Amino acid sequence: MNSAFLFGLLGWLDLFGIAVFATSGALAAARKGQTLVTFAFFALVTGVGGGTVRDLLIGAPVFWVQDSRVPILCLAIALIIWVTPVRIWRAGAVDWFDAMGLAAYSVFGAAKAMQLGIDPVPAAIMGIITACVGGVIRDLLAGEPSIIIRPELYVTAGALSAFSFVALMQTGMDGIVAAAIAFAAGFALRALAIVKGLALPVYRGAAEDE
Template sequence: MPIQYYFEIIGTVVFAISGALAAGEKSGQDWFGVTFVGFITAIGGGSLRDMLLGSYPLVWINDVNFIYAIILGVVLMRLFYASLQRYRRTLSLFDTMGIALFTILGTEKALEFGVHPVVAAIMGMFSAVMGGVIRDTLTNSTPVIFRKEIYATACLAGAILFLILNYFDVHRTFNFLISGGLIITIRILAVYNRWSIPKFK
């Protein structure tokens, strides 16, 4: 199996932890509620992308390993809840790596369906951020794309770079590394330097 597959599995675990952790912070949540939010966070973006592209069966339906990855993420959240709370910045780094990978994989998959490059970039961004948007909505938090921090913009920048490098036939592996690296770099710099998008008004 290609290395990207294993990265996607790891990213699914991280997103499941992120969703379960957000749900676990809300008082009165039972195991089902926490697991459901973790599940939606992990597969929401990719499922939305595949439905819009008409790609069936959905990835997690076709490959049960993604279900196992989500269950693992929820269990790890419960076992190491205190440590994850203490080191949320570290988890945020893994989340950033996850959105970088999912953005590029989503963009590439969209291109395989023959859509316009602009649409492919949007599909890549959807793959990365929509699970988090659904998570925040379910936990009654401000969706991540509506916060001041740079998040979706970083994904869009990486998707555009991927498309440019792909147009010039840059080797796929190098393209993944360079484009994904741009997303990670922008996101980390934005967090540490508190960069934000200018307000609409």
């Protein structure tokens, strides 16, 4: 995996994922009519939650503790959302920002794990964890049903991005192209789930036993 890609594109992809997840967290606080402090907290834990768990699992320094740009970015986004008129944000804005963060962070999480020598399949799983945990924490704090147990596709979209990126990198494809394709695939699937309500079949065994 070429270093120019890792330290260039991935750095921007990381900040993009953090920014859109932080935005979704701040918007969740806005929807609940919370204080500025709560906005900041939601933005921070949503923006860094998945990456924190990933770094702990792969034995890497926790990224946002090492880079002050990350908490500053999250706090700045919380402030921007706080001073923005609520009419600007559509009711479904959280879902769309979350969808962008999901795709971006799935790719970045997998790429960072591969950079540190993690095997391809566990690296892809690290991408999924990076992308999903922040949203889970946000929903838990907001007292809403977790995004991962709603019927429409969510984790599946993150898995598509992460596994696509890992698979494409194994073919020797240029990293920038692989990241772009993987991001587009995951975002497109999540967008279809939001718009069309696409969902996987659910387990019916319990209902049949009753």
